[in-house]
Amino acid sequence: MSATAILGMQWGDEGKGKITHLLAREADIIVRFNGGPNAGHTVIDRGKEFKFHLIPSGALYPEKTNILAGGMVIDIDLLQREIDTVTEHSSRPQIYIADTAHLILPYHRILEQIEGSAAQIGTTKRGIGPTYRDKIDRTGIRVGDLKRPTILQKKLAAKTDYLKTMWPVVEEIRSLDVNLLVTQLQESAAPLLPLITNIPTLIRKGVTSGKEILFEGAQGALLDIDCGTYPYVTSSSTTVAGVIAGGTVPPSALDRRLGVIKAYTTRVGNGPFPTELTDHWGKRMQTKGGEFGATTGRIRRCGWLDLVALTQMVYLNDLSDFALTKLDVLSGFEKIKVAYAYRLDGEEIDYFPASAEELAACEPLYKEVDGWEEEITGVKRLRELPAAARRYIDMITETLGVPASLISTGPRPEETIMLR
Numbered sequence: 001m002s003a004t005a006i007l008g009m010q011w012g013d014e015g016k017g018k019i020t021h022l023l024a025r026e027a028d029i030i031v032r033f034n035g036g037p038n039a040g041h042t043v044i045d046r047g048k049e050f051k052f053h054l055i056p057s058g059a060l061y062p063e064k065t066n067i068l069a070g071g072m073v074i075d076i077d078l079l080q081r082e083i084d085t086v087t088e089h090s091s092r093p094q095i096y097i098a099d100t101a102h103l104i105l106p107y108h109r110i111l112e113q114i115e116g117s118a119a120q121i122g123t124t125k126r127g128i129g130p131t132y133r134d135k136i137d138r139t140g141i142r143v144g145d146l147k148r149p150t151i152l153q154k155k156l157a158a159k160t161d162y163l164k165t166m167w168p169v170v171e172e173i174r175s176l177d178v179n180l181l182v183t184q185l186q187e188s189a190a191p192l193l194p195l196i197t198n199i200p201t202l203i204r205k206g207v208t209s210g211k212e213i214l215f216e217g218a219q220g221a222l223l224d225i226d227c228g229t230y231p232y233v234t235s236s237s238t239t240v241a242g243v244i245a246g247g248t249v250p251p252s253a254l255d256r257r258l259g260v261i262k263a264y265t266t267r268v269g270n271g272p273f274p275t276e277l278t279d280h281w282g283k284r285m286q287t288k289g290g291e292f293g294a295t296t297g298r299i300r301r302c303g304w305l306d307l308v309a310l311t312q313m314v315y316l317n318d319l320s321d322f323a324l325t326k327l328d329v330l331s332g333f334e335k336i337k338v339a340y341a342y343r344l345d346g347e348e349i350d351y352f353p354a355s356a357e358e359l360a361a362c363e364p365l366y367k368e369v370d371g372w373e374e375e376i377t378g379v380k381r382l383r384e385l386p387a388a389a390r391r392y393i394d395m396i397t398e399t400l401g402v403p404a405s406l407i408s409t410g411p412r413p414e415e416t417i418m419l420r
């Protein structure tokens, strides 16, 4: 029996898709447990690039089971399109969808725009926040409701009536037609209905029969609704806590917690980012690392590695090991900086402040290490890395107190140093 959580340790886009696709070769079941189409996970399979938003990154192996678990929010039209894309490339992926996952509906995207959170937080505009809000408010529509048209109609009528009283002057809300909504949903859902099932049972059977299970996190720990840089976060649990609740797996079964850490830091959208570089070094990371959002195409903000934030997230996620990605992007940096502490109100602090305002006021204190000139793209053995690159890995490992098990030196699965 072995279950592994693959979790982003920064503000997302650490390379979780690549790592999950790679480890999925040896797995039986791959599970997405949080978030929705705000995620953009890049996977390269036999030279072809995919950007998965909803389906797990194990979907390119037709013999593997892929699960969209209850902690997710799902746009069924997008899901169908993703399934079609994979089917055209290889064969139809084996997919199961939790009846308890929540549906993203057209009004969620409208609300995100008119309420202002899209602009204030800089969200992906996929309706994520309003859908999770309905879930917490207990007025959400769940995937399982698609199987019960009468109940679906009743819940949607109540919801749309309520929205019309709240937003009487917004034309997009006023014109919501519940009958049309139900008809469209049923049409889109028809091919997916056989895939909707009770996921805790499926996971339990997998665990008890000794299957290898991967839980693929979306976003990253710094975007977590509880532990992240609130309010500049997403609306789900992106950490190991989310795996247990959203992925319906018992904690004792989760014997590996693999963090994915980019060798530098990126962030898309608004919010504090102490180690951000707005100079030509940041631009260089952005260009060399191809740092454009996989979901929205926005430019990702770039900066140095932040060991203060990482130390906290390694602890909160109880990491057993980590994968260091995009090390190749740092080739050509003569000196590399890492933040080891912050200065706040004139005092040195070694913890990650909970408030976004405090974090914004933090000045990072840097340690500078030697960089390396050599390009290392595609290197597969540790000993083939320049000494300075190995020292950089050692420094991170020593600070975080957990071992590195993979070093990623390029976007392709084979461009990886396997250490464990």
Ligand code: GDP
Pocket (backbone or CB within 6 Å): 008, 012, 013, 014, 015, 016, 017, 018, 039, 040, 041, 042, 043, 289, 290, 293, 294, 325, 326, 327, 328, 329, 408, 409, 410, 411, 412
């Ligand atoms: P995810 O959301 O965590 O799955 O990450 P994204 O797919 O959004 O962003 C990671 C980007 O970096 C993608 O374009 C990947 O193809 C690419 N990538 C992943 N690992 C590496 C690596 O080690 N080196 C380089 N150069 N690119 C990588």
Ligand code: IMO
Pocket (backbone or CB within 6 Å): 008, 011, 012, 013, 014, 038, 039, 040, 041, 121, 122, 123, 124, 125, 126, 127, 128, 129, 217, 218, 219, 220, 223, 232, 233, 234, 235, 268, 269, 270, 294
């Ligand atoms: P993956 O899984 C990077 C960010 C958005 C915004 C904030 C809230 O590819 O790592 P939301 O639409 O979730 O309400 O937006 O979170 N964000 C991500 N940033 N990678 C992601 O996913 C993200 N998903 C959401 O940019 O700042």
Ligand code: MG
Pocket (backbone or CB within 6 Å): 012, 013, 014, 039, 040, 041, 042, 294
């Ligand atoms: Mg991404």
